[in-house]
Amino acid sequence: SQQGEEDPQALSIQEGENATMNCSYKTSINNLQWYRQNSGRGLVHLILIRSNEREKHSGRLRVTLDTSKKSSSLLITASRAADTASYFCATVGGSNYKLTFGKGTLLTVNP
Amino acid sequence: EAGVTQFPSHSVIEKGQTVTLRCDPISGHDNLYWYRRVMGKEIKFLLHFVKESKQDESGMPNNRFLAERTGGTYSTLKVQPAELEDSGVYFCASSQRGSSSEQYFGPGTRLTVT
Numbered sequence: 540s541q542q543g544e545e546d547p548q549a550l551s552i553q554e555g556e557n558a559t560m561n562c563s564y565k566t567s568i569n570n571l572q573w574y575r576q577n578s579g580r581g582l583v584h585l586i587l588i589r590s591n592e593r594e595k596h597s598g599r600l601r602v603t604l605d606t607s608k609k610s611s612s613l614l615i616t617a618s619r620a621a622d623t624a625s626y627f628c629a630t631v632g633g634s635n636y637k638l639t640f641g642k643g644t645l646l647t648v649n650p
Numbered sequence: 651e652a653g654v655t656q657f658p659s660h661s662v663i664e665k666g667q668t669v670t671l672r673c674d675p676i677s678g679h680d681n682l683y684w685y686r687r688v689m690g691k692e693i694k695f696l697l698h699f700v701k702e703s704k705q706d707e708s709g710m711p712n713n714r715f716l717a718e719r720t721g722g723t724y725s726t727l728k729v730q731p732a733e734l735e736d737s738g739v740y741f742c743a744s745s746q747r748g749s750s751s752e753q754y755f756g757p758g759t760r761l762t763v764t
Contacts, residue, residue, distance in 0.1 A: 582741065583755070636683070636698050637709070638683075638695060639695065640692045642691070
């Protein structure tokens with residue numbers, strides 16, 4: 540089964556608007572993490588939310604987790620052109636340490 | 651503090667040749683992971699080291715891939731012989747603790763097999 544499927548696959552917004560990306564997964568998790576990848580660069584860790592947490596904030600980022608629906612959302616408020624990147628959610632399940640990624644959401648923030 | 655580094659950043663080889671990728675994790679991180687992303691697909695886990703021991707190598711595609719982490723410091727991933735379908739971006743990541751901690755990724759090595 541495929542974990543961490545992001546929705547939408549691509550999102551284009553104007554600078555200053557909010558961007559919301561969703562992630563669904565299939566099996567139980569230990570935690571869920573969001574990563575960003577700028578074109579041609581490595582993955583940058585954004586935020587980690589544990590299975591017993593429902594919401595977490597970090598700067599302009601807000602992550603929610605609903606384990607009953609096996610879903611998470613990432614909200615970026617007051618977006619900037621520099622936020623243009625691919626965003627991935629990744630899950631860690633049980634005693635496994637490995638991250639299981641989705642295909643990502645390509646966010647484009649137009650100036 | 652230096653981040654995770656990977657070498658080379660890009661490698662182009664012919665089918666049948668051998669390539670060795672290197673990863674230097676963040677100092678003090680016992681956990682080291684290899685992932686790869688082939689064109690159009692999601693990033694997939696390859697294997698996980700704890701210090702010098704392979705903890706989980708369930709994602710290694712076949713026996714053409716060999717990963718080592720001598721002395722529990724840097725790691726190498728050798729592909730021998732390389733096939734066309736091995737093309738993709740190979741990422742290395744490290745973490746200080748286990749499953750509850752974030753993983754820090756390197757910039758990746760783009761491997762092109764022609």
